[in-house]
Amino acid sequence: MGFTNFEQLRATLLCGGVGFLLGAYYDLFRVWRLWFSPRAVSIFLGDVFFCLSSVVAVFVLLLAITDGQGRFYVFLGIVIGFFAYRSLFGRYCRCAAVAVKRFVCKQHQQWRKKHAKKPKKAKKGLESKDVSVV
Numbered sequence: 001m002g003f004t005n006f007e008q009l010r011a012t013l014l015c016g017g018v019g020f021l022l023g024a025y026y027d028l029f030r031v032w033r034l035w036f037s038p039r040a041v042s043i044f045l046g047d048v049f050f051c052l053s054s055v056v057a058v059f060v061l062l063l064a065i066t067d068g069q070g071r072f073y074v075f076l077g078i079v080i081g082f083f084a085y086r087s088l089f090g091r092y093c094r095c096a097a098v099a100v101k102r103f104v105c106k107q108h109q110q111w112r113k114k115h116a117k118k119p120k121k122a123k124k125g126l127e128s129k130d131v132s133v134v
Contacts, residue, residue, distance in 0.1 A: 003066070011065045012077040018061050019081025022054055026082075027090060031097040 003011070029046050032038070038046070058078065062068050 003071075008071075008073055011071070012073045014065055015061065015074045015077030016081035016084070018057065019078035019083075020085045021081075022057065022078070023082045023085025023090065024093075025054070026050060027085075027093045030094065034094070034097050035101055 029050055032046070033043065062070060062074065066074060
């Protein structure tokens with residue numbers, strides 16, 4: 001089955017959009033890493049999950065657009081879309097995530113100071129006595 005130039009351009013633009021969405025999806029994992037500081041095993045499992053879910057998304061896209069045929073312009077569109085997102089919005093997403101984390105931590109610290117249990121005062125006369133257990 002041959003594809004016209006218009007169909008190839010349309011497929012490239014659609015794949016660019018999917019690459020853009022994959023860049024946003026990857027930023028979710030970056031924000032998760034930034035906020036929670038996971039261990040190496042969690043990072044590895046998150047990367048594996050991202051890769052597998054991205055492969056499934058690209059496979060479904062290939063089935064829908066090119067009847068499952070892997071074309072160079074399809075993968076080029078995905079890569080261009082991904083890096084377009086990273087260069088246009090990746091930095092701003094990270095800065096926003098850092099700002100939100102700082103705000104939440106500051107609010108949490110203020111709440112803890114306000115609602116922290118105050119230590120009970122000892123009764124008069126008891127603090128000077130030395131009590132030893134025999």
